[in-house]
Amino acid sequence: MLKIGITGGIGSGKSTICKFFEIIGVPVFTADLEARAIMDNSSAVRNQLSSVFGKDIYLPNHTLDRNKLAQLIFHSPGLLEKVNAIVHPEVRKSFLDWVQKQNAAYVVYEAAILFETGFYTLMDFNILITAPEEERIKRVMASRENSTVEDIRSRMSRQWPDEEKIKLADLVLNNNNEELIIPQLVELDKRFRTHG
Numbered sequence: 461m462l463k464i465g466i467t468g469g470i471g472s473g474k475s476t477i478c479k480f481f482e483i484i485g486v487p488v489f490t491a492d493l494e495a496r497a498i499m500d501n502s503s504a505v506r507n508q509l510s511s512v513f514g515k516d517i518y519l520p521n522h523t524l525d526r527n528k529l530a531q532l533i534f535h536s537p538g539l540l541e542k543v544n545a546i547v548h549p550e551v552r553k554s555f556l557d558w559v560q561k562q563n564a565a566y567v568v569y570e571a572a573i574l575f576e577t578g579f580y581t582l583m584d585f586n587i588l589i590t591a592p593e594e595e596r597i598k599r600v601m602a603s604r605e606n607s608t609v610e611d612i613r614s615r616m617s618r619q620w621p622d623e624e625k626i627k628l629a630d631l632v633l634n635n636n637n638e639e640l641i642i643p644q645l646v647e648l649d650k651r652f653r654t655h656g
Contacts, residue, residue, distance in 0.1 A: 461565065466574075470572070471612070484649060488570060492572055495550075555569060587629065
């Protein structure tokens with residue numbers, strides 16, 4: 461079974477592209493959602509995060525106080541590395557367990573930081589979704605209320621630039637609203653099904 465990694469910066473449209481694969485019946489593992497679930501539900505991860513940030517990093521209902529965590533990480537980027545070191549091994553294990561349960565020619569692994577974490581090495585094929593920065597900002601502003609251009613640019617600056625990701629990608633799809641992307645996805649689906 462082929463493992464296909466899909467990544468792209470904030471607002472690139474990777475989630476929309478992954479939705480296409482879901483619609484045609486391809487199993488999609490969303491790393492960001494899994495990481496959230498693990499931080500809320502794994503007592504081992506909860507204990508480790510509490511030891512780094514204090515018990516009040518969790519709300520009374522035992523879910524992570526994401527706003528508080530975001531503020532702490534924003535002011536101290538080194539803390540993000542600590543969170544990733546705790547959460548990413550669990551996401552990796554969860555993904556590998558999930559793959560064993562799938563019955564398909566290929567599966568898709570969607571992650572915002574596929575290359576940064578080294579997860580791309582687990583994949584058979586890695587796709588980078590790109591889009592012009594102004595287009596990405598417009599998309600994020602439309603989909604997330606209360607986002608400012610400054611917030612979005614700040615988040616973009618904490619992700620690797622596309623130039624770095626392109627070096628590691630097997631394929632780059634430009635989601636710029638000029639080239640039709642669905643026909644390209646249909647071709648990829650054919651290719652992955654025949655090589656699966």
